[in-house]
Amino acid sequence: MTVTALIVAAGRGTRAGGALPKQWQPLAGRRVIDHTIEAFARHPGVGAIVVVLHAQDMAEAPALEARGITVVAGGAERSDSVRAGLAACTGTRVLIHDAARCCVQAVVIDGVLSALDTHAGAAPGLPVTDALWHGAQGAVTGTQARDGLFAAQTPQGFDLVAIRAAHDAYTGPAADDVAVARAYGIDVAITPGSADNLKITGPDDFARAARILESTMDIRTGNGFDVHAFGPGDRVMLCGVAIPHDRGLKGHSDADVGLHTITDAIYGALCAGDIGTHFPPSDPQWKGAESHIFLTHAAEMARDQGYTLTHVDCTLICEAPKVGPHAAAMRAEVARISGIEIERVSVKATTSERLGFTGRGEGIACMATATLVKP
Numbered sequence: 129m130t131v132t133a134l135i136v137a138a139g140r141g142t143r144a145g146g147a148l149p150k151q152w153q154p155l156a157g158r159r160v161i162d163h164t165i166e167a168f169a170r171h172p173g174v175g176a177i178v179v180v181l182h183a184q185d186m187a188e189a190p191a192l193e194a195r196g197i198t199v200v201a202g203g204a205e206r207s208d209s210v211r212a213g214l215a216a217c218t219g220t221r222v223l224i225h226d227a228a229r230c231c232v233q234a235v236v237i238d239g240v241l242s243a244l245d246t247h248a249g250a251a252p253g254l255p256v257t258d259a260l261w262h263g264a265q266g267a268v269t270g271t272q273a274r275d276g277l278f279a280a281q282t283p284q285g286f287d288l289v290a291i292r293a294a295h296d297a298y299t300g301p302a303a304d305d306v307a308v309a310r311a312y313g314i315d316v317a318i319t320p321g322s323a324d325n326l327k328i329t330g331p332d333d334f335a336r337a338a339r340i341l342e343s344t345m346d347i348r349t350g351n352g353f354d355v356h357a358f359g360p361g362d363r364v365m366l367c368g369v370a371i372p373h374d375r376g377l378k379g380h381s382d383a384d385v386g387l388h389t390i391t392d393a394i395y396g397a398l399c400a401g402d403i404g405t406h407f408p409p410s411d412p413q414w415k416g417a418e419s420h421i422f423l424t425h426a427a428e429m430a431r432d433q434g435y436t437l438t439h440v441d442c443t444l445i446c447e448a449p450k451v452g453p454h455a456a457a458m459r460a461e462v463a464r465i466s467g468i469e470i471e472r473v474s475v476k477a478t479t480s481e482r483l484g485f486t487g488r489g490e491g492i493a494c495m496a497t498a499t500l501v502k503p
């Protein structure tokens with residue numbers, strides 16, 4: 129059974145407020161929609177992902193498509209967006225999910241997929257546990273029995289052919305895809321929902337979603353420290369930038385002490401040894417190597433293990449050369465090599481007040497930290 133996750137993200141998020149529609153707002157280190165996509169991308173039962181975007185957000189499409197995601201334009205109502213997305217789905221089953229439910233856990237997806245073995249439709253629901261009232265003008269006007277009532281969540285899963293036919297036959301507003309399915313006669317099982325599977329709707333929901341995501345995240349910090357001695361030369365490589373100097377740095381590779389230290393910080397966060405583990409100095413192929421090779425390797429290793437590099441802080445310790453005039457270029461180079469935004473990279477420098485080996489101008493030391501996050 130091939131399952132496509134259909135993530136609807138074409139709403140404007142008017143109730144949530146903010147400068148951007150809620151799915152594009154930052155939350156716990158990445159955008160809301162990225163958490164949602166990641167939840168399905170890492171689920172072993174999901175074979176393909178279709179994302180429905182608002183026409184004004186189509187500039188985001190190439191980056192999503194580069195991740196193997198199919199992107200289509202949505203419509204004025206949620207049901208229009210679902211219909212547009214269903215046309216692009218492949219396989220036999222579909223999980224229709226709100227981009228705004230970015231904390232969805234694998235166990236909720238598992239429950240829906242299992243129920244689809246015996247039903248044409250399945251969706252998570254939470255039994256209502258609070259007392260229910262009718263109200264008007266700030267006063268209670270009646271009560272409502274809660275027996276048999278559920279709060280509906282997504283993903284709502286269906287046989288693809290059946291839900292396409294149901295949407296084609298449906299007219300008028302629909303609270304969700306279960307309503308559309310039932311109107312067509314599709315039998316829908318209720319599977320276990322989760323209080324954590326909230327839909328970001330109002331401004332306060334961002335903080336709640338961040339707490340949920342952060343409580344399950346694997347957040348790691350690694351540190352690195354390296355030293356290279358000065359030797360003959362007319363420039364030094366620091367954080368990928370060649371800086372004219374009256375001496376060079378000695379080393380087996382290009383001796384870029386900045387990139388070596390950041391690379392070690394990432395390996396440290398991954399508990400993956402150090403630069404010498406992966407690029408032994410005894411191996412002649414790394415003689416004179418450009419150090420971006422090492423940082424690229426560490427950053428890819430982190431990505432392959434599901435981590436996002438969210439921050440790098442690097443401090444160079446030397447009396448000379450002066451780092452300040454080159455710090456912006458260094459940040460840009462570290463960001464480019466590691467594949468992250470420049471705003472996530474800090475490069476700064478200090479002297480050691482003429483004390484010690486750096487103070488005597490015998491070499492350059494460097495320390496760095498790297499933060500990795502896995503949702």
Ligand SMILES: Nc1ccn([C@@H]2O[C@H](COP(=O)(O)OP(=O)(O)OP(=O)(O)O)[C@@H](O)[C@H]2O)c(=O)n1
Nearest residue numbers: 136137138139140141142143204205209227228
């Ligand atoms: N025309 C629409 C409307 C909604 N959605 C998506 O449907 C999900 C649930 O809808 P809701 O929470 O109501 O989102 P918005 O419509 O964006 O919110 P608001 O009503 O506050 O504007 C969201 O992921 C939203 O992006 C969509 O794809 N197309």
Ligand SMILES: C[C@](O)(CO)[C@H](O)COP(=O)(O)O
Nearest residue numbers: 206226280281282303304327
């Ligand atoms: C589909 C849904 O998430 C089920 O709870 C919900 O109905 C969609 O959000 P909206 O606020 O009703 O548009």
